[in-house]
Amino acid sequence: MTPAPPNAAAGDLFAANLTGALLAVASSAFIGVSFIVKKKGLRRAAAAGARAGVGGYGYLLEPLWWVGMVTMLIGEIANFVAYMFAPAVLVTPLGALSIIVSAVLAHFTLNEKLQRMGVLGCVLCIVGSTVIILHAPEEETPSSVTQIWHLATQPAFLCYAVSALAISLILILHCAPRYGQTNIVVYVGICSVIGSLTVMSIKAVGIAIKLTIEGINQAGYFQTWLFATVSATCIIIQLIYLNKALDTFNTAVVSPIYYAMFTSLTILASAIMFKDWSGQSISSIASEICGFLTVLTGTVVLHSTREHDPTLSSDLYAPLSPIYWHIQGNGETGGKLKEDDLLSGDFITVVRQDYFV
Secondary structure (H helix, E strand, O other), X not given: OOOOOHHXXXXXXXXXXXXXXXXXXXXHHHHHHHHHHHHHHHHHHHHHOOOHHHOOOHHHHOHHHHHHHHXXXXXXXXXXXXXXXXXXXXXXXXXXXXXXXXXXXXXXXXXXXXXXXXXXXXXXXXXXXXXXXXXXXXXXXXXXXXXXXXXXOOHHHHHHHHHHHHHHHHHHHHHHHHHOOOOHHHHHHHHHHHHHHHHHHHHHHHHHHHHHXXXXXXXXXXXXXXXXXXXXXXXXXXXXXXXXXXXXXXXXXXXXXXXXXXHHHHHHHHHHHOOOOOOOOHHHHHHHHHHHHHHHHHHHHHHHOEOOOHHHHHHHOOOOOOEEEEEOXXXXXXXXXXXXXXXXXXXXXXXXXXXXX
């Protein structure tokens, strides 16, 4: 038989990257919709009981929340399959497109206004994603799950994994009970750090499934089931703290910060474990980094031009009554009164409620 021409393998790798990119785009659309549907479900559940942000689980009885979960599941399955074909450096940054979907839908359904500059943010996300697709590395698929296990047990990746677990435990056990309701980085940080490990284990499971379908059975290796267990555990932790973040903070704030942190850590983890950038030229790596920075800039612009969630302030702080001071004739203050007291022309407002909201 005549061997395949040298560019045939390159063409197959490009086709695999294209398939992975299209699946990642479809995944982003479903996940962006799920953010909105789940948010509406969380609001309904909060109206009937304790909010998820303060430990309530009433949203589990809300059908709309489950619709959002099913939508997210479809998106995650598409994302899962995308990792079978393309490297994480390509698939993960395309998650920014879900921010565009959620921002546009939130404008119409959640009354979280998208300003004109937000359109620029959306355009930047699209441009950056396009640059990443065009310069993504062409990754060779490992031949067995044991080969992936060898990559996962490298000293460099073991150091990353141990550091990620240590940071996650500190955030969950120490920071979340104290600062979770006031600092968005806590909940989102947990999701992002754990998420980077989720992607690595999911990619391993996806490759094992792909190899099994191709006739190379990987079910007999304990590493396959270990990767699957890690994936399931990490996904559950992510869902719990993502629900807390969405219920406590504005969707327009959660989405871009989660994207920036999650994508950065996932690219770092993938570069350490799978050596995605090995063999690429400096110009290609620089283009990918510029594409990611462009997407990150777009998310920042999109976030900075969105309105804050008015329900957040009302949940955290009780309304303050305006305070007035009586100015006596000699210039001395004669005492403070509240809004319902009888006012004369000698009273002036020194503290207004809108200074605090």
